[in-house]
Amino acid sequence: MSAQLLKVSDLNKRCGRVVVADGISFEVNKGEAFGIVGPNGAGKSTLLNLINGTETIDSGEIFFGEDKLNSLDPADRARLGIARTFQIPRPFADMSVFENVLVGSTFTRADRNRSATHELVIESISRAGLLAHVNTPAGKLRLLDRKRLELARALACEPKILLLDEIAGGLTDAELPILLDVIRGLNASGVTIIWIEHIVHALVSVVSRLMCIAGGQVIAVGDSQSVLNNAKVVELYLGNDFSEGQAR
Numbered sequence: 001m002s003a004q005l006l007k008v009s010d011l012n013k014r015c016g017r018v019v020v021a022d023g024i025s026f027e028v029n030k031g032e033a034f035g036i037v038g039p040n041g042a043g044k045s046t047l048l049n050l051i052n053g054t055e056t057i058d059s060g061e062i063f064f065g066e067d068k069l070n071s072l073d074p075a076d077r078a079r080l081g082i083a084r085t086f087q088i089p090r091p092f093a094d095m096s097v098f099e100n101v102l103v104g105s106t107f108t109r110a111d112r113n114r115s116a117t118h119e120l121v122i123e124s125i126s127r128a129g130l131l132a133h134v135n136t137p138a139g140k141l142r143l144l145d146r147k148r149l150e151l152a153r154a155l156a157c158e159p160k161i162l163l164l165d166e167i168a169g170g171l172t173d174a175e176l177p178i179l180l181d182v183i184r185g186l187n188a189s190g191v192t193i194i195w196i197e198h199i200v201h202a203l204v205s206v207v208s209r210l211m212c213i214a215g216g217q218v219i220a221v222g223d224s225q226s227v228l229n230n231a232k233v234v235e236l237y238l239g240n241d242f243s244e245g246q247a248r
């Protein structure tokens, strides 16, 4: 039986008059790859912010293993093993891949010695499949490699769980499978993954369970196919064209 790693209970968050999380509850097991879908403005990115601590919750509870996250800041949560990538990556364009990932590695721990830090940075770049570009300035990378850099920076925090926000967006049909292989590899190496993605066929080729949120509420959660077939998910997110396409 798989152990629970993340438990989110009755999470609520308002931004002004907008309710961005409205009683959200779900659990993610250790080692799982878990997908999140939902329309634009549903509150998906905000949910990742609430989990990693860049935004604070109004009420509810978030547990990561035995640790209650509510009052911990992002650096504390990163040290516990929570790392994320951003929908809009902002690497230091003039710095090399190595230097960008080095910065990431100091976010969780500044006390590693020089050789341990070097090893971690190179290993993170290698796991993301970017070793060929270790000395390339980030500003010169093509989109696929900028995505890999996002992953490498997150890996340098030695995450137990990786929160991915629309990391596949904008890739070509040829690039997409390459990124999927990297993500599958990370998951296979034991990193638990929560992944927000609009490219649903790519998402479900990696994750085993999905959650659909809309208007800050959980619409459906469960095995991917049951969520994609859920009438409310079709109505609020996928549209009828998608469900007819799936049935064919």
Ligand SMILES: Nc1ncnc2c1ncn2[C@@H]1O[C@H](COP(=O)(O)OP(=O)(O)O)[C@@H](O)[C@H]1O
Pocket: 015, 016, 018, 020, 038, 039, 040, 041, 042, 043, 044, 045, 046, 047
């Ligand atoms: N800091 C904020 N202040 C005000 N409104 C916000 C803030 N963050 C998010 N929102 C609003 O909350 C809703 C959810 O946003 P977001 O989490 O980015 O959605 P998604 O990632 O699902 O597209 C949107 O209506 C957005 O405009």
Ligand SMILES: [Mg+2]
Pocket: 044, 045, 046, 087
């Ligand atoms: Mg978003």
